Amino acid sequence: MSALIASPAHRSRVLQALGVVPWRRRALAAVPEAAETAAVAESISSADVVIVLPPGSAVRELDLLGRALYAFGPQLARAARVEASDSETMQVPHAKAYLVFGQAQAHTLGRALPADVMRDAHIVLADAPAEVLGQAAAKRRLWQALRSVRRALAAGALP
Numbered sequence: 001m002s003a004l005i006a007s008p009a010h011r012s013r014v015l016q017a018l019g020v021v022p023w024r025r026r027a028l029a030a031v032p033e034a035a036e037t038a039a040v041a042e043s044i045s046s047a048d049v050v051i052v053l054p055p056g057s058a059v060r061e062l063d064l065l066g067r068a069l070y071a072f073g074p075q076l077a078r079a080a081r082v083e084a085s086d087s088e089t090m091q092v093p094h095a096k097a098y099l100v101f102g103q104a105q106a107h108t109l110g111r112a113l114p115a116d117v118m119r120d121a122h123i124v125l126a127d128a129p130a131e132v133l134g135q136a137a138a139k140r141r142l143w144q145a146l147r148s149v150r151r152a153l154a155a156g157a158l159p
Contacts, residue, residue, distance in 0.1 A: 048153060049079035050095040052105045054128055057083075061129035065101070072146045075153060084108040097121060097149050102128035122152045 015022055051069070053062075070077040076099075082092055084105040090112045098121055100106045106125050110118065126145040127138040 047080050047093050047095040048075055049097045049099060049149060050093055051079050051081045052084050052092070052098060052100040052109050053081060054102050054105055055083045055085055057129050061133050064133055065129055068142060068146060072150050076146065076150065095121060097152055098123045099126060099145060099149055100124065101126050101132075122149065124148050 012022070051065075053065075057065075066077075069079065079099070080093055080095070082090075084090065084102075086108065090108060092109060092112045094113075094117050098109060100109055100123060103125070106123075109123070113121075124145045126132070126142045127135075131138040132142050
């Protein structure tokens, strides 16, 4: 702003005339650490979406998937990501929806989850990240899978 603006009232009138809405930073209330860690543990144990990825994905593939998830909002962008492993000890958090990249990871998820969790969850299968990176049709299917997960979460159809 210029030096002619002398008072905050004058500044607000000028900004209003220009159509600018000034934003003010809010002060955060102090949250006790015990309550914060309990909230984080609760959010992890009852995750909305879990992304199941193949082991050893390349950085380019993970970057593409991260950008695609970010495009669909914070709920998918902050989703838990799990690498599928062939071992029987794979730990997968229970969630309302699962986005699985690749047929092999879908089979691994099926072995890792109890039947009642699989029955209640919305499971969407997408192509492997390497295919998404190289094929336009795989990108289209990924976009449709992300839309399906977002619609299911928005509709509240998930328990």
